[in-house]
Amino acid sequence: MKVAYWPGCVSRGFTPELHGAMAKVAPLLDIELIELDRAACCGAGVIAEHNQELADTLNARTFALAQNTDGALMMNICSTCQGAQSECQERLDANTRYRERINQNLSEEGLSYVKDPARPLTNKNFLWLLVEEMGLDALKAKVRRPLTDLKVGPFYGCYIVRPVDRLRIDESHPRDRYMHMVIEALGGTVIDYAGIYKCCGFPIITMNKNASLAQAGRHVGDAIDADADCLVVPCPLCHLNLDLQQPAAAKVVRRELGMPVLHLPQLVGLALGLEPKELGMNKHIVRPTSVIDWSTSVVAGAAAA
């Protein structure tokens, strides 16, 4: 499957292991990534907060670049991009005159976002693509090292599960359960804990550091109390607050933490037989010791087929 691939900014900046892991995992899943290397930052809601038309223009440009590829759809690996871009696309699709005005801003570059019911631009996070385009059975068939006995706490965050109407989450698309489903398809055990759908706190890290880290620390602590081996996130910004800032969060919530946090492509990659180091897991702030111990014991036990 060919996809127009939008990696976002943070996966190439502060969490380079995410972009790297996706590049390793894609060929194993027969996904061909056409990188949108001319596209710009989605704005992460901050540009929209400053000037909505500016954010909508930048994202319309990204959509137009994706429409110019022969990818079947557009794929991202960042929930924040998914959320910010879905919001812009909703506005662009809702009003022809507004869309025309935004496209005028792009005309100098010869680009235009086209709303075509026959060939709508579909923008999906890697998580959605796994479940909806590839299918869990196909994913299961590719598993070489099932995540047996690995207890994984899904951390969805916000942008990929809310608002439910805009993200079209319903009974036929239970997107708020997809991470549960993927963990199970990979052979792992889902850990239920209080923070599954809560906010990592990242958006206010520079404005109210204490509240931001209190959020991160609380969710990590809840996952520890529920006996998770690791967390998995579909968003690099969640990873920044839950992993990079975890030592600082531990001080705010006044308890020892030390919970490994994996990017979704890393978790998938492990089950597909890749080594933790190939997936950049040595680059995390919280050493994923429990996960690496698990993977070596699995390999030593010759469980990998």
Place this chain on the structure above:
Amino acid sequence: MPEYTLKIRRFDPQSGEAAYWDEHSVELPETQSVLDAILKVRDEKDGSLGIRCSCQQAICGSCGVRMNGKPGLACNTHLEEAAKRRHGTGSNPPEESRQAPVITVEPMGNMPVIRDLIVDMDAVHWKKIQRVTPWLINKEPVPEREYIVPHDNMVDVTQTMACIQCGACVSDCLAMEVDPLFAGPAALAKSYRFVGDPRDAQQYERLKDLSEDEHGIYDCTHCFNCIDACPKGVEPMSQIMRLRRIAGSDHHIKDGNNGYRHEHAFVKNIRKNGLLHEADLLPDSYGGKFHPRAVPELFSSLPTAATALARGKMTPKTVLMHPHKAPGEVKRIFDQVDGRDERIELNIYISGEEGDEAHAPHTDIATPLHPESESESA
């Protein structure tokens, strides 16, 4: 008639007993409301059950509760709909083996429980509403006849006027969960109702106040819980973003919480780089590398940065040089769109969606809002 198991959280703080779950099976048509079921339990099985309700038609805003983990009005949530909801908090795994669908009913969050499903709205919700001066401070001189408000501005504030003060958004505000002093979604939406009203004389003062408050507009984490919670489509989070937009872009209020600096550093960063360069963003969000506020902040993050460098997570190459391939195009867009005097917004709540018969568009295109020029003409 379908049967439902109502699992109600009971708690009487006066009793000294711990909270407990009380289960009742209720037979009612699936299109009856959760409130109908609660009242049936109270009338027929246990008269001691505490619930606050009045109009039963989603107008009075009294019966806010959490149903299967999600907040809303018990009177406008069908039993069928509530039963289908999954347990969003993750704390109550669905009990699928049961015959009758289970609906858990809990009091709203972030507010103390008075008894059972009744929470203390005075202690939290109303206090915060009072905090934002929830009335119009009219401009002087008072016109001889009525104030004339441009149509678009009036339509714009109707979204926040739709609020019925039920507290559902307050219940699940994730910023308030860790910072109880946060003004919160309901109060800030109420604030926009006056900030967006051209008759109000104190737009700047209101925004200055809420920007400088460390628990004000910059404390919202964009979690969207309030948008999903609201039974009236008020979208409190979108109103908070409007408050920030007017505070930052129209009044240039440089607050003590770095809200303004962060937003402007972010915009500047993307204009310059096309992609976010985090290493520049952090110091700039605190006013630049040599700003007095930035120095302690950067020092405190040194251990984290050192670990990140040691692990090879951040290398000078990834941090400083992920060059963009179309920097000129991105800059041009910034200069063209951000350089305009006019700023437009499309609010789908007001404009409706094309092809949506139930919600016919009121206006053709985005509402241009010029708070300053409006105030001159009013």
